[in-house]
Amino acid sequence: MHEMSLLQGILDSVTPVARENHATKVTKIVLDIGVMTQVVEEVMDFDYKILTEDDPLYSGSELVMNFLTPRSRCFDCGEEFEHDRFHLKCPKCGSSATMLLSGRELKIASIEIDTPDDVDEP
Ligand SMILES: [Zn+2]
Incomplete structure (x- = not known):
């Protein structure tokens, strides 16, 4: 499925940010994922391990996924409602x-990194 390429894109975004912040390690990546993306959590976990296990910047890091409930608006009555992946009809009309x-x-949503000097104040 498309999880592997999604994750590759995410790592491509995180790596330069981690480097700019002098990270020795990325310890956690938190993602917000709308359920309409049809991303499968188990596949993401599996692919994430494959992509990161041999990378010293990411090895041992944690991938956290927040799945967001979809919202839609009805063209006929204007109702806004939350629904799951399979129920898109307006609950009102x-x-x-x-x-x-x-x-x-x-x-x-966020990343957590380790840096060589956590305290670096004058
Ligand atoms: Zn409606």
Whole structure:
């Protein structure tokens, strides 16, 4: 599936940030993932290990996934509602003319890194 390429893109974004901050290690990556992306948590975990286990910057790090509930708006009555991946109809009027407001996002919420000197104040 597309998890491997998604993860590769995420690592490509995190690595320069970690380097800029003089990280010796990335210890944790937290992702916000809309469930409409159809990303599978188990596959992400598995692929993440494959991609990172031989990389000293990432080895032993943790991938945390927050799955976000999708929201849609009904074109017919204006109702905004949350739903799961399979139920897109308006709960108020039953219309299927709805627009997805959120649920396809996949973004890095935060990263945690180790740096050689945690305290570096004058
Ligand atoms: Zn409606």
